Amino acid sequence: MARERIVMLSDSRSYYASVEKDAHPELRHRPVAVGDPGRMSGIILAACPIAKAHGVAATERVGEALAKCPDLVVIRPRMQRYITISLLITEIYERITDQVEPFSIDEQFLDVSGSLSSFGPPDEIARLIQSRVKLSTGVESRIGIGPTKILAKMANNLAKRSENGVFRLGYDNLEKELWQRPIDEMFMVGSRMTRHFMRMGLAMIGDIARLELSDFKRRLRREMRKQSDIMAEYYWQTARGIDPSPVEPAIRADALKSVSHGKALRSRLYRKLEDIDVVLLELALEVCSRARRLGVQGRVVAVGAVEDGEERATSFGRQTTLPQATALTHEVAAAARRLFVAHWKGEPVSRLYVSLTGLGDDSAIQLDLFEDRAATYELERATDRLKNRYGSDAVMRASSLLESGVARERAEQIGGHYR
Template sequence: MRRVIMLADGQSFYASVEKAAHPEYRDKPVAVGDPARKSGIILAACPIAKARGVTTAERVGEAQAKCPDLVVIRPRMATYIAVSLLITEIYESFTDQVEPYSIDEQFLDVTGSIALFGTAEEIARQIQTRVHLSTGVWSRVGIGPTKILAKMATDNFAKKRLEGIYTLSNDNIESDLWPLPVYRMFMVASRMSGHFMRMGIRTIGDIARLDLGEFKQRLRYRMGRQSDIQAEYYWQTARGIDPSPVVAGMRSQVKVINNGRALKWNLYKTIEDIEPLMIELVIEVCRRARKYGYMGRVIGVGAAETDGSRSFHFGRQMSLMRPTYLEHEVGSAVKKLFLEHWQGMPLTQLHITLTGLSGDETYQLDLFEDREKLIRCAKTIDAIKDRFGLTAMIRASSLQKTAQAFERAAQIGGHWA
């Protein structure tokens, strides 16, 4: 049976939740961000604010300059997560095959639901009505036989239509999708779009109409032999080919564990300023690794620095002799990598990754330290933090002024709960 898949997206999700909570702002431009920080970014803007030039990811001060009567509301991540879970329950009343893609986007396979609830478009309208009545969030729904077509139907068509519903299928992919500029294809960012433009590829159809072998050859000439996998992915995407099923629940396979911060560059000038934050990042990465049940063998450090006139960024990796998720082992590798490549300028960003993951069911013992005891101790600390909060036990370094442990403990995903 031909699959019927939807990608439902909440319009201006954070802003819509706030407008539903504040009826007095119904006819006003609303954006979500930190009103106390002019240099902070706009996380979401309602359609009224967007019509006045406010854009997502621009600075709060810039948005207020464009729209003086803009209402900026501090984000409440715990509320947004709760609303997202409520929307998931509504979707699950139509099908048990619901796969969250982000906090405001979810895939639904309604192939088996059509006999009960009507056509795909009728199901989409029912979903829109129930979600809007329950949460105040208006949903845009893309429909297609594959996840990739449903996603592109939402992003390129449903979001631009008043009814917020659009079906992209094998019948209209050539007439509707292929004429679009190549940067409108899923997973084609500005850098890849530049490569395509220099290759003479300007539309999605330019890729779809090429023979796969020829496309691989052209991309290989531009980007090297390692580009064959990319070529096949983009060629299939342009044609709407995607065999992946909708998988109920969140994705379980973890390939990388990371943590990072964007920083105020004038605060992180010396290694004494940077190290407290570095330790906190290492602690959080190791804690997540233990939670997921993975040890990692490859440590990565990324950083951006500037002195106001010059800028530099780097990303480096090193392999350890054995997989680990112990803070002192990860931390020593992180500090070594950082000091080898840091130019000495104030930091604007610091990022740590743990890859080369393997299950923690087995691990290498050590003749010179009791690793089993160290792992039990680390997991005990994790359990205390899970029960009593992230600041129930902290390192002394987190009392330094450049540390962020107490501030981050009150946030979710880097934003206020």
């Protein structure tokens, strides 16, 4: 008989705010939130437990948070710091098991099935993780334990309410601990699905789990008035903790379908082709750099745009197939520009994207009688190495220094936030 897996989901409590409080010991007993203190209309990204006790919540406006808690200390986000600490936490996990899968910047799955003989039972491993992460980063961890990823995730939600921050969900306590919970506490059940389930008389998670699958499918189809069998099977399996998916230590290379990059723009600044050209080139640079880093090249270039007309916004997306696979900036940029010029209506542009698909391994480079493509690849890879070492703004096209360029601003940000 196969041994039951032991999967954990470790979540960092109030992650961004915890990192900042660790960096500022003088704020240990103060309410702290992460956001832009200079923008009252900006969004709170995270709040520490003290701030939450005053009613401050993530996603609300900075001005609203300060109105609730005048003593709130709002700290500008430092995304590079949060990524660095997250990678450090991953390294801590990897000293216990090599089966670690990041779920988000502050959540990671661990399969510790093969670690029990070295580190003890699951509860001891959970406490060891909490101790090591706290000592190394100052961040507190909540850990859900289960035989599947879905149960570990829902156990993690319950761990947030437990005294020691650890909770286990197994098939032995599923009915007692999970099935008695309200339906909106089930993973991936939002407000819309909650309303559907309540109308169906399914107020608790166990109300779904106790149904036969065929009956649940029939009832959900009647409620939603459309084909919903796949959705029904997903929620039924979730309620019963069924999830065969493994903990994946890394993204599978064969799952990579495209490399793309887009940018939201202030449309009043992008009315002329000469200004839009600058951004198209910068997007092509980013796409090709990512492709080379992943070891791929593609044959299909796509470009898309949103145009802000006087009466309404319109959009288009077009693609073209190249004669040979590439990850060279000038080839992708030229194809993207041709597509854009052919389909642009001349209205101000508020969003642009460029993508590369039809991907394959870049170990073989198609030669050309009129261009040394291999030498060009080496030149661009050398540029990549400089950027990786000294920052993305270490080497920059002269056009990016124009007012219409966005690369300089983007180099100071991660995920739309400043480093």
